[in-house]
Amino acid sequence: MALVNPDNIAGQFVGMSNLPIVRQLGLLIGLAASIALGVGIYSWAKEPNYVPLFDGMSGADAAQVVTILEQGNTPYRMQGSMVAVPAGKVHNLRLQLASQGLPKSSSPGYELLDQEQSFGTSSFVEKARFNRALEGELARSISTLNSVKGARVHLAIPKKSAFLRNQQGASASVLISLLPGRKLNQSQIAGVIHLVASSVSGMDSGQVTVVDQQGNLLTGNGSSSAMAMGSEHFTFASSIEESYSQRIVDLLVPIMGAGRVRAQVTADVDFTAIERTSETFGPNNTMLRSEQTSEERSSDNSKAFGGAPGAQSNQPAAAAATPGADTAASSNTSATTQTTKQTTRNFELDKVISHIKEAPGTIKKLSIAVLLDYRQETNEAGEVTRVAIPDEEIERLTQLVKEAVGFNEERGDSVNVMNASFLEPELMEPLPEIPIWQEPWVLDIAKQTAGGIGILLLVFGILRPVMKNLAGIGKQSGGRAVNGELQLGADQVTLGGAPQLPAGVTSYDQQVQLAQTIAGQSPKRAASVMSEWVQDGG
Structure with missing residues (x-):
């Protein structure tokens, strides 16, 4: 049944006009409050759930995103640097904004080189633009690390010189913003250093400085290669210790049981790292490698004349008493022979060279x-x-x-x-599962269902009975105006109640005639009254 029947509109207005002014005002206020309540319930039920569209945007990016949302009549909410939109539109809006290059990165990269350049752009501007693009790309790469929230890179690339002695090396500074509670280990810092140094021609890894958002120097005083080597040594020792520990556990678990x-x-x-080089010669090796022999003989057959002047040399020689004297005596009478023999032998050496x-x-x-x-x-x-x-x-x-x-x-x-004796571990209670009525999709359905039920109760529980009662009062007032006999006073009508008998109607015939008139005008109400009489035994 419709809430407002077009045929009963006039009767409803007539019935309302017959009410006292106080009741009319109360009825109007009640109707207005009911309508406002219905609108509020409808708005509450249809209000979408907001989810973050983008978070951590810069002020310029947030302003551009809000402008596009307003142009598309998309509802949004701002919470600091976060923009929230209805959950059903978040994916489409992200694709739409991404097609327009939003949100823009705080560190633009090689897309700077895609921008149109004027005809009069100098080489200095082109080089500065390239350096800026390289800084942005390095910052993006560093920001992809798990513990890094954001990064900025500053490159100092000197101008190339024609003289090698005047050439200066490039340097870089890296500012890293870490996530709360996170930090970079030495291996990751060394990786950042080598990433930056390898991206710039002629840059040494020792010329890269890394600082966190608190101003702490992360590169240390030593070289990056030394830090990397120390980290490798620690990792190697840890792997050895872990391997031995696992051996012991695997060996004893079948005997003692798991966890014991x-x-x-x-x-x-x-x-x-030790390097040794040794050269050893063996003393017992007598293998002959080569031999060279040379022999020289010389002889003189002429007699020897002369001697010491004096009487002794002119006298005949006496018999020799000694071999020496015999040789001296014969040297004056026989030939002189001299023999020289030389032998050179080369042996193989037992030589061992060990490295x-x-x-x-x-x-x-x-x-x-x-x-x-x-x-x-x-x-x-x-x-x-x-x-x-x-x-x-x-x-x-x-x-x-x-x-x-x-x-x-x-x-x-x-x-x-x-x-x-090991302490028995305390049994932790499993986390309770989220009840189904606390699921987001269930809450959405319940919210819309509750809103619909509230509106239905408001319409069929309050508005419809009131309007129906007003229509009945209007019909009764119209019938009395036509017959001239059924005029009811305004003070004899109650909201939602049956009309009282008019004053002066006392005889039985008049009451019967009034009942017939009312039954003709409102058969359903007459049937309801008859039903109540039958139930009451009257």
Whole structure:
């Protein structure tokens, strides 16, 4: 049934005019409040859920985004640097704004080179534009790191000189804005340094400075290569320790049970690089390689004349008493012969040249600590008790651990296996699942359903009965005006109630005639009255 019947509009106005002025005002205020309430419920039910469109935009980007949203009559909300739009339009709006290049990055990159240049652009301006584009691209690349919120890069590239001695190297400064609670490790800092240095021709990694938003110098005093090497050494030692710890756990878990073994290994690793070159000669090798012999003989057959002047030399020689005297005497009578013999022998030498290079990463010492939990046993009463492991079994497990890690007593390795009672972990209650009525889509449906039900109750529970009652009063007033007998006073009408008998109607015939007239004008009301009489036994 329609809320307002066109045929009853006149009757409704007549019925309302017959009410007292106070009731008319109350009725008008009630109708206005009902309509306002209905409009409010409808607006509340149809109000969309707002989700962020973009967050962290600059002021210029936010102004351009808001202008486009206003031009498209799109509702939005501003919360600082965040623009929120209805959830159903967020994806389309992002695509629309992306097609227009919004939001623009705070550090423009190579798109600067796509802009049209005037005919009179100087080479200095072109170079400055290229440097700015390179800075923007580097900032974008650094900003992609997980812990980095944003970055700015400043390049100092000197002008090239024709003389090599006057050429200066390029340098760079990097300002990194980190996310709350995040930090960069030395490996990541070294990666940023090499990323910037490799992107600029002629730039050394030592000329790159990295600073965070708090002003802390992240590059340190040493070179980036030294920091990277230290980080590699730490990573290598950690991998060795983790490998040994995992060996021990994998070996003891089948015996002790899962979660009842803890192992920690500390490795003293020597990263010293040693190179040795030695040359050794063997003394016992007598192999002849070459031999050269030379012999020289000389002789003189002429007699020897002369001697010491005097009487002795003119006398005959006496018999020789000694070999020396005999040789001296014969030297004056026989020929002189001289022989020279020289031999040169070359032997093979036992020569050994050794070049030994010891790679860094030698384990100097291992310190191993193993913690075992008490065992759980069931006693005769059926109770589960925790019992310590016997010392004999601890010794066997210690030997097993030594074999697993390659224990070397000469280098000072140590193994300590201890048995202790582990604390039972507290059982954490699982996080409660989100009830279905708290899901966003359920809330949206419930919101719209509640709004619809509220409007229906307002229309069919308040407005429709009031308008129907006014229409009935108008019809009764019209009928009395036509017959001249059924005029009802305004004070005899109540909102939503049946009309009272007019004054002066006392006889039975008059009451019957009035009842017939009312039944003819409003058959449904007459039927309702008859039904009530029957139910009341009257």
